Amino acid sequence: MCKTKPARGKGYTAGASCITSVLMNDIEAKVNLDTGAFCTCVGKDYLQVILPEWKNHLLPIEGVQFSSASNNMYPLGILDTNLVFPHPAGSIRVKTEIVVMDNCTSQHIILGNDYLNIYGIDINNHKDRYFTIRENKRQKFSFSNMPKQISIVSSKNDTYKEEFVSNQLVEAQINPSLSPKMRNELINVLYTYNNAFASDNEPLGSIRGHEVDITLNIDRPYPPVLRRPAYPASPRAREALEKHIQELIQLGVLSKVGHNEEVEVTTPVIIAWHNDKSRMVGDFRELNTYTVPDRYPIPRIQETLTQLSKAKYITSMDALKGFHQNVLTPKAKKLLRIITHCGIYEYLRMPFGIKNAPSHYQRMMNTIFPTELSEGWLIIYIDDIIICSDFAILAKSLYRICDQQTVFEMTQERIRAYEKIREALTEAPLLLIPDCNIPYKLYIDACGDGLGQALHQVQIVDEKPVEGPVCYISRQTKPTEARWSAYV
Template identity: 25%
Template sequence: MPGIDPNFICHKLSIIPGSKPVAQRKRKVSAEKAAAIEEKVAELLRAGFIREIDYTDWLANTVLVKKPNGKWRMCVDYTDLNKVCPKDQYPLPVIDKLVDSSAGYKLLSFMDAYSGYNKIPMFPADQDKTAFITDKATYCYNVMPFGLKNAGATYQRMMNKVFQGMIGRNMEVYIDDIIAKSRQGIEANPDKCKAILEMRSPANLKEVQQLTGRVAALSRFLSQAARKALPWYQLLRKNKEFLWDEHYEQAFVQLKEYLSSPPVLHSPLPGENLILYMSVAEAAVSSVLVREDSGIEAPVYFVSRALQGPELRYQKLEKLAYCLVTSARRLRQYFQAHRILVRTAQPLRQVLHKPDLAGRMVSWSVELSEFDITYEPRKAMKSQALADFITEFTDIPSDISQNLWSVYVDGSSNKKGAGAGVIIENPEGLCMEYSLKFEFQTSNNQEEYEAVLAGLKMVHEFGAERVSVFSDSQLVVSQIKGQYSAKEPILQKYLEEPSNCK
């Protein structure tokens, strides 16, 4: 069978120097399997893919795997050989990018290269290292076999060379799978949707696991997938007797209703701005990446993640920031290639860009700094597919009658130093906590004033118009209200600033 010219490409093992060869002991197989092995060996000999070998330091056993049609597939156990071969870092295509680049075409032709790996010759000096044993003899491969580490990288390297100039234009290649495309959106696999739509209500934990696995496979098309599947994940976590009650059944029915007409996703154009909407629930965060065309917003990708452990205790604004970070990690290929417009009604930009951030927020801010992200106020959404993202915080009552911010302050001092704590709460109930340390000597009243001024400056940066300040210092509160007069000159200076914010 003809193959690739070895001068064009061949597969080299590049074994780590000093590695000790391993010759596996021959394993016993049944008569049925032995016959299947000899039949496959004869076929490989006729094709010229293998040859008999007499002496070898490396030796592996054959492994038979049954195909769906009942026939046997012969593989070779190269576990020991693969352990001493360093990983080839040649980049493989990103599946999501291949899907996007195939969107918008009316005809797609799917092809699979027949015996593709066996078209690439083995480097002559490495052929004897591929040796394997059967009941009758030992053989080695003249061509690249399945099961070798880095075989996929070698094959992708060859395909990129062969189809250079065509990949991305009228075809896409992932190792030995090829798509020829001839110029509609990205639709969910109807077979995967059908598998859930026709699925009966789970009767045991194994069937719940099967359901969550099918949901995960469609997560790109599912708005708030983690929130929809959260009841079933919680059921799997509980070490209790299985009980499928009305709560789980209702979530199952709602999922089927959604999948009866799943959204069609769209592929973004190179260089265009993309929009990110986020939604935060008590135990899950979700986002949708959107492209805008002629005033119509069309979804590109849905991202969702169930919160676990300490994440459940994040403040609501922290959860929103975490949602942005999660989206950037999952959709890195989009964040790197496009400007991302984050549409939010929350002061997310001000929080992430504050110089006095600490802990995880500062690490998230640094992580996001590599991307071109801008923030803008939310607008009315015009897509039914984005209905789940109309509100950012699904567990917060939407009836907020007053646009009132609250600032809680408390100062303290001792021989070691002085400081203060500030908690800011926005009208939606989001809380932000800050700690202040003073590098100068202060009295208790001065610390309280410093905390008040710091809190007022922060809410001013957030665009607050109405603010209530809460302090446990009766003197400071009474002086700001004008009920007490400030006799000390230093306190009079403090009083001049907050008096303008009453």
């Protein structure tokens, strides 16, 4: 049925614009979501208005022919840039390669089917016109009613930034000792990459290109031990289990298996309680027994912590439900099916407790951040991330680490826990982090009851040389050793 039927002969007046506003290099630009365009492009004349230095960033393009409905198009090169779609609930950054055309006269950027498809941009024409990006259909972006004059706008003064600070940073606790400049730079980083953080509209990210697969060391038919029944559960546990299942379904982590689907593997689940809080745990022990191991190395904590020796600032990040952000292959989904009193469900994302989950996550993170890891300022231990640097390097590091595919969360509970740990640590003697480029000092002591050694270094702390312990070693003397002389 037509929403509003135009008069006879006036059907062409019912069309509506698919133009919206974006930010490109902190400058407002117009983008036309054109489903009929094969690729994303822009005319050089319009590009000159919004980005005068565009020629300095142009990548070459050769041997490719383009054409529109009426003319041949002549490409000048490719502009590799980001388009930020602003939204009060969290802006979304789209990384694009835009073909710059010599003879394109459009006064906007044409976002073609290439990136409409890559980022899952869907246009809704049913009632209120809007478009969505990726799988989040609740975050609606609006179109411009009429073309507006292009204006140079800094994202720092954008109203969306003010709404972001007042709405999404309400619970964030920013160190009051930061200078106004440092505080503003921090807020700018958080705002620019706000889509890297969890929100009510998009509580869980989705990592593409690193799908999780599971290979078994046995062939079909699988042994009966892999087709296990549901565990008995108390009424309290059943209630908690139903709640967890519904939450995971809403997050897109679980899906109900149809009654007519063939099921070869089922894993029972239990409810684990701690301080009246429940957690659903899959008993994957039998499945892990038949899973081919992935022996990718996990970093050793003692070795990686030596990288912190010269750090003035340390930033700690934790991926929100990091394992659940990893997508499963179709084969892995069929092997990761759980059975409960509610029925059979299959995981769509990687669950906790499977054999190769830590190895897969570590490999994925090392693959995504190879340059940052080799430069030595980034430490990754599965889903825990540490950035170590002085403030100038720190700001640069935050820009490079906060990608849209990665989701981080800073809560009041974690901030309070951090403050308690810091207070407890500063009340006790602190060990210096060893620096292999500085000489060591060895102190030894002995008596009839025990032996003790202390390894020291002189390091620069707050621009002053300070001698402190690197490690302590001690033990009691054995009965025969107690009779020895304590003097050398």
